[in-house]
Amino acid sequence: MSEKVVVIYSGGMDSFTVLNKAIKQGYAVHALTFNYGQRHVKEVEYAKNVCEELNIPHKIVDxxxxxxxIAGSSLTDDIDVPEGHYEADNMKQTVVPNRNMILLSLAIGYAVSLEATKVYYGAHSGDHAIYPDCRPEFVKKMQDVAAIANYDAIDIAVPYLNNDKIEILADGIEMGLDYSKTWTCYNGRELACGKCGACQERLEAFEKNNVTDPLTYEA
Incomplete structure (x- = not known):
């Protein structure tokens, strides 16, 4: 029987790549998606569709x-989503306080209950400037805690921690992944806005890889 792992799967392109990487590595993947009241809850539907297509166990937790x-983020409050690149200071408005610690804690508990050995999540170097809970020092501390918080140690696997979105997409392209099955935009409208930090970084990744983004944008 294959080794079980839990993948925190948002439905975005980073976690989509992580999900498929874990599958291709031969693990028995259990996907875990959270509805934390995010404006872009549309990503949850994308996650559901992918897991159904891949026929893998998938839990959506509200x-x-x-x-x-937990307030003050433009992703969960009635605050306009800022426009521009992730490196811009105004992107700090998109930080949801302590989000990844909360999600990782729940995923670790799920992994223990499944007798899984790892929890995967998609932190990457492009997030380091704005999101404290995507930085290597945060990941290291959480790995230390996950090793002792339960009778069974859980490893937190972050395969792209030192890669940017351009490199993540390159790996996904090499795996033959279809990114039309992902949602990235922070605005949960019918079409991606093309202007928020998430869209800007996504579009940059496709441009740098000389590939056309399969999503349709408002502008």
């Missing part, structure tokens, strides 16, 4: 009630 105690 933790949106946390918004009553």
């Amino acid at each position: 933790i949106s009630a946390i918004n009553s105690i």
Whole structure:
């Protein structure tokens, strides 16, 4: 029987690549998706469709009630999503306080209950400037905690921690992945906006890889 792992799968292009990487590595993947009240909850539907197509176990967990105690992010509050590249200071408005620690804690608990050995998540170097919970020092501390928090140690696997989105996409292209099955835009409208930090970084990754993004944009 294959070794079980849990993949935190948002439905975005980074976690989509991580999900497929874990599958291709031969693991028995259990996908875990969170509805934390994000504006771009549309990504959850993309995650559901991919997991159904891949025929892998998938749990969608509604933790949106946390918004009553975690506020101030344009992803979860009635605050306009800023436009521009991730490296811009205004992108700090998209930080959801302590999000990845919360999601990782829940995923670690799920992994223990499944007798899985690893939790995968898609932090990468492009996020380091803005998101504290995607930085190597955060990952290292969480790995240390996950090793001792339960009777069974869980490893937190972050395959793209030192890669940017351009390199992640390159790896996905090499794996033959179809990125029309992913949603990246922070605005949960019918079409991707093309202007928010998530869209800007995605479009840059496709441009640098000389590939056309299969998503349709408003502008």
